[in-house]
Every structure is written in C-alpha cells, then in structure tokens.
Amino acid sequence: MTSVLYDVPGPRARRRALIASIITGIALAGALAWVIVTLTGEGLFDADRWDVFRDPVVWGALGGALLVTLQVAAIASVLAVLLGSVFALLRLSRLKVVRVPTTVVLEFLRGMPVLLMMFFILIMFATSQYWAVVMGLALYNGAIIGEALRAGIVALPKGQREAGLALGMTPLLTRLLVEFPQAFRAMTPIIVAQLVVLLKDSSLGYIVGLEELVRRQRTLAEFYGFSQYGFSFFVITLFAFLIVNLVLSMLARRLASRDPAGRASRRAARKTTGENADTTAIASIRTRRSEAQPPVAPPSDHGGGDGGN
Amino acid sequence: MQFLIESGDVLLEGFLSTLRMLALTVLLAVPLGILLAAMRISPVPTLRWVSAGFTELLRNTPLTLVFFLLVFVLPRLGVIVDFQISAIAALTLYTAPFYAEAIRSGINSVPSGQAEAARSLGLTFGQTASLVIIPQAIRTVVPPLINVTIALTKNTSVAGGFLVFELFASSRRLANNYADETIAIFLVVAACYLAITIPLGRLADQLEKKVAVLR
Structure with missing residues (x-):
C-alpha cells in the first residue's frame, strides 16, 4: 500500500x-x-429454485464436468510449459534459419484469439472438441510462456553465460544447464499466473462445444427448465470457478514466496496482474537489471497474457 | 480465395463490428479502471475493500461466465438489452480490473521519494496524487495499458460465441459455407486480428524503450 x-x-x-x-x-x-x-x-431464493441440488445425480454431472475442465487445463498446462521451453530455446538460437521462423510463429500464435485457434483446429484437423481445446490452449499459452522464458534468459547477467563458456561447455550446454534453469526459476511466478489464465480459458470450450463445466451447467439448467433453474446453476458454477481459481492463485503466491532464487521473482509475484504476465516480466527484469548495471532497454515483448483469451 | 470475392463483405462487416466493440469497451473500461485504481489507493478503507473485492471476483471468473450471466441469465431476471450492449458490458466489467491493476502498478513504480518530497512540501493527498504521482505514473502505465488492450482485442472474439456478429462469428459462418477453403479463411481472419494486435504491441515496445531511458 x-x-x-x-x-x-x-x-x-x-x-x-x-x-x-x-x-x-x-x-x-x-x-x-x-x-x-x-x-x-423474482423468487430466486425459493426452495423450488434449488431443489434439484438435492439430487446427487446433478452434483455428479457437475463434478464430472468440473473434472473435464481441470483435466483439459492440466494436460494443456504441461504441454504449454514444454512448448514454451522449446520456443524460448529456438527463439534464442544462434542460427538465423531457426530464430526467424520461430519469431514469426510466436508472433502469429500470440496475436490472435485462442478461440479462433481452437475453432480452426477443430475443423481443420477434424479432432474431437477435447483435443481442439487442449491444443489451442497449449499452443497459445506455450507461445506466451516461451516469450516469458526468453525474456528471463536475456535478463540474466552476462557473466553466467561467460562462466559456462569459460568452463569449456558448449554454447548449447551452457544455455541448457546454466541459463535456462535460472530463467525458469525466476519466471516461475509468471508461468503459474499464466496457467491460472489457462484454466479460465478452458471455459472457452463452451463455445467450441466441449462438454465442460459451463456447457454442462447450461445443459442441466435447460433440462430442468432454464427459467426456473438457470440462475441457480449459474451461481453454483461461478462458485466452483472462484474456489478453484482462488486456491490456484494462492498456491502461485506461496510458490513465489518460497522460491529461494531471489527477490526478483518475489517482487514479480507481488506485482503480477494475472492477465499481464508479460508486463510483469519486464517489471521484474528491469528491477533486477538496475541492481547490477545502468538500465538497459528491456527486451522487446508484447502481447498481454490473456484472461479469457 | 473464392470466399474473399463472394463474401468479403461479411468479413469486413465482422471486422468493423469487432473494431466498434473494441473502441466502445476501451472508452468505458479505462475510466472504470481509473476509478477502481483510485479507490484502491484511497485513504478510505471501505473504498479499498470494494475495489479489491471487485477486482478479485472478476479476475477469477472466466470471461465466458461473465458473458453467460449478461447474455442468458440477466434477461431471465427482466434485464433485456441488445446483445451488442450485453457484450460490451461483459467486456467492460471483465477488462476494467485489469486496467486498474496496470494503473496501480504504475503508481507503485513511482519512486517513493517523489511522494515524500511532495508530502514534505505540504501538498495534500489530492495534490500529491494529481500533480506529482499521476503525471509520472502515466508514462510507465501506458505500455501495460496497451497490453491489456491487446488482450481485450483477442477477448472480443468471445462475443462471437454469444450471439454477437463480429470477426470470429463471421469466420465461423464463412467456414461453414466454404468448407474446402478453411485454411485460407483461418489465415485471413487471423491476419485481421494480427492487424490490430501487432501494431499495438510494437507501439507498447516503443513506449517501453522510451520510458526505460527516462528513468
């Protein structure tokens, strides 16, 4: 304050x-x-608006859909982090043939809505809705995490790389064993914040037709009568999302404060605005840099994580 | 590229609708974000709590659910408005807290010595904020604000899933009508979004570099 x-x-x-x-x-x-x-x-607190929730079948259906949401998010998270790591390494390659195409692909992936990606994966590759959502989320968030990791590597003090090379490690080995682990650690809060965004975005599956929580509650509400139960189901769904997301955000904060890597990441976590993982990355980088040396232009970076997309 | 010749106007209409939605949302969400940020740093505890609560609530709710509330649930409660308006309201409510957070972190980035100097000169809270802090904060705040706007641009596509005709919805219609040209349609529509987001990103980068030199 x-x-x-x-x-x-x-x-x-x-x-x-x-x-x-x-x-x-x-x-x-x-x-x-x-x-x-x-x-x-409007009679929204009358018993007859809520009596369906006495039926365990309803809870089972909602729980199953929540599980789908979580599953999609979990698989996409793992893929996104892996993809992000690969993207970051390719983007920093010394070979122009690798670097330039990667840059173009990253710009392309980050610049458009995930929803568009999901929809076209669905019709172009004729996959199931499930995999369309997973792949859309993985590609989009992978690109964003990749940019964050790249920014993290670029922001490391030069001495790290020089020390690695001086010890006789190859440039690739230096990058993998010296620079990447440090960058990953410094960027952990940002990555986790982006994964919370990813979880929220999994609800876009509703539009693509995936039977996840939002769509399931709508199906149920319509089955039992939307004018009677629409509001009740909405409230329950809202609470489910709030609980899951708040727990995850808390976890992210804990993770950030436990991280021994340094003050920079903690500062980043405090400032993290969820949606704008990228911005925060820059903020934390700038503070780190100014400790070591006069301020340098921050690595170029744009795109704003997403929230909703 | 048959679809471009025959249905280019559908695409154009969708693009213009997206642009209109984007512009209106920015016009509404930025002032709301400023208000939320001002409440967040004010000396009045209740205002701080309201702002923090609103921010937490909306940041942890998926945009899809906000849309669902405004488009499907509220009309059942007697609030019946045009889908366009519901969509803009949903986007505004969802985006304003992100603007507010960007503004707040900008305010926090002003060195505390500035505020201390202003306070020691005897300026009041209002004077300190409006004459010393905010003019300096705006500079650091603009790039993150642009980043939020980029995210918003992408988020407008969600409206396409909620009965609003915009760029994403137009791409769906085209993909239905020209099944053998889906890849071309995808690339053209993606290019439309990129035509908004990439220049905005470049602008943010430029400003960021400028700010970094200044401080």
Whole structure:
C-alpha cells in the first residue's frame, strides 16, 4: 500500500475517512439489499429454485464436468510449459534459419484469439472438441510462456553465460544447464499466473462445444427448465470457478514466496496482474537489471497474457 | 480465395463490428479502471475493500461466465438489452480490473521519494496524487495499458460465441459455407486480428524503450 501518499491520519482525517467509509458502507449495503430484494422478488431464493441440488445425480454431472475442465487445463498446462521451453530455446538460437521462423510463429500464435485457434483446429484437423481445446490452449499459452522464458534468459547477467563458456561447455550446454534453469526459476511466478489464465480459458470450450463445466451447467439448467433453474446453476458454477481459481492463485503466491532464487521473482509475484504476465516480466527484469548495471532497454515483448483469451 | 470475392463483405462487416466493440469497451473500461485504481489507493478503507473485492471476483471468473450471466441469465431476471450492449458490458466489467491493476502498478513504480518530497512540501493527498504521482505514473502505465488492450482485442472474439456478429462469428459462418477453403479463411481472419494486435504491441515496445531511458 502506498501509504506514503498521505500522512498518518490525524483525528480530523480519521474522522473524515470514517465518515466516507460509513457512507460507502451504507451505499454498498443498500445496493446489496436492493439486489437481494429484487432477486427474492423474482423468487430466486425459493426452495423450488434449488431443489434439484438435492439430487446427487446433478452434483455428479457437475463434478464430472468440473473434472473435464481441470483435466483439459492440466494436460494443456504441461504441454504449454514444454512448448514454451522449446520456443524460448529456438527463439534464442544462434542460427538465423531457426530464430526467424520461430519469431514469426510466436508472433502469429500470440496475436490472435485462442478461440479462433481452437475453432480452426477443430475443423481443420477434424479432432474431437477435447483435443481442439487442449491444443489451442497449449499452443497459445506455450507461445506466451516461451516469450516469458526468453525474456528471463536475456535478463540474466552476462557473466553466467561467460562462466559456462569459460568452463569449456558448449554454447548449447551452457544455455541448457546454466541459463535456462535460472530463467525458469525466476519466471516461475509468471508461468503459474499464466496457467491460472489457462484454466479460465478452458471455459472457452463452451463455445467450441466441449462438454465442460459451463456447457454442462447450461445443459442441466435447460433440462430442468432454464427459467426456473438457470440462475441457480449459474451461481453454483461461478462458485466452483472462484474456489478453484482462488486456491490456484494462492498456491502461485506461496510458490513465489518460497522460491529461494531471489527477490526478483518475489517482487514479480507481488506485482503480477494475472492477465499481464508479460508486463510483469519486464517489471521484474528491469528491477533486477538496475541492481547490477545502468538500465538497459528491456527486451522487446508484447502481447498481454490473456484472461479469457 | 473464392470466399474473399463472394463474401468479403461479411468479413469486413465482422471486422468493423469487432473494431466498434473494441473502441466502445476501451472508452468505458479505462475510466472504470481509473476509478477502481483510485479507490484502491484511497485513504478510505471501505473504498479499498470494494475495489479489491471487485477486482478479485472478476479476475477469477472466466470471461465466458461473465458473458453467460449478461447474455442468458440477466434477461431471465427482466434485464433485456441488445446483445451488442450485453457484450460490451461483459467486456467492460471483465477488462476494467485489469486496467486498474496496470494503473496501480504504475503508481507503485513511482519512486517513493517523489511522494515524500511532495508530502514534505505540504501538498495534500489530492495534490500529491494529481500533480506529482499521476503525471509520472502515466508514462510507465501506458505500455501495460496497451497490453491489456491487446488482450481485450483477442477477448472480443468471445462475443462471437454469444450471439454477437463480429470477426470470429463471421469466420465461423464463412467456414461453414466454404468448407474446402478453411485454411485460407483461418489465415485471413487471423491476419485481421494480427492487424490490430501487432501494431499495438510494437507501439507498447516503443513506449517501453522510451520510458526505460527516462528513468
């Protein structure tokens, strides 16, 4: 919190803050009460809107769909991290023949919506919806993670590479054994933040026709009567996503604070804005650099992770 | 490339719809983001909590679900508006917290000595914020804001899955009608998105380099 912006409040400021707090509190409570009254007026808290949830079959169906969501996200995450590592290494290759095409492919993958990718994988390769979603997510997030890892490698102090070469390691070995592990560690919070985005994006499967949580709840709501149960199913689904994502975000934060690699990654985690993994990468890189040497232009990087895409 | 000659107008219409949606969402979401960021750093605790709560809630909800709420659930509760408007509202609600976070991290990037100097000169919170911090923060904030806008551009495609006709929806229609030209359609539509996102990315890079030299 940037408390330096204002003094430690004195009695008058405290009173004013309290009054403002109370006013917003009242306004908020009023708005909340209005929502609740309206919803009750529509009969949304009546027992007959929620009685389907007494049926374990409904929970089983929802749970199964949640499992599909998690499974898609898990497989895509593993693939995305692997792809990202490969992309980062290819992108930094000394050979122009490798570097230039990789750059073009990465720009292409990062610049378009995942949804478009999923849809066209589905019709061009005639795969199942499941694999279309997995591959779409893996390619898109792989490209973003690749850029983050590349930025991490570029930001390492020059001495690391020089030391590796001086010890007689080949350039490739230096990259794999000296530079890459350090970059991966420094970028872990960013990668994990991107994986949370990936999980959220798996719900795009709804549009492509994958029977994941959002689509399943809609199917169920329509089966039991959308006008009666549409709202209830929506609320349950929302909570399911919130719980899963909040737990994952917490895990990400824990991971970042446990990481012994250094302050830079912790700082990055604190600043991570979820969607914009890329931006954060740059922020953390800049702070690292300015510790060691005068600021240099940060590695070029764009694209904004995604959220929703 | 048969589809371009015969149905180029469908594509163009979709592209313009995407651009319109993007522009309107930016116009609405940026002010909302500024408001959220201002609340987040204000001395009033309730405002801080409201802003933090809203941000956490929307950042952990998939965009698809936000769309689902506005397009399918709210109409059942009597809120009936045009799908275009629902889509813009969904995108605005979803994107505003990301703008807010970008702005907030920009504000945090201003060295604390600046605020301390302003405070020691006797400037109030309002003066410190508006005359010292924000003018400096804006510089560092612009590249991340552009990055959020790039993400938003890609997110507009979700509207295509919720009854709005835009670029993604037009590509679906074309892919249906010209089954043997799917690859060409895909490349053309992807190029349309890239025509927005890549120049924006380049702009962000340029600004980033400029800022890095300044500080």
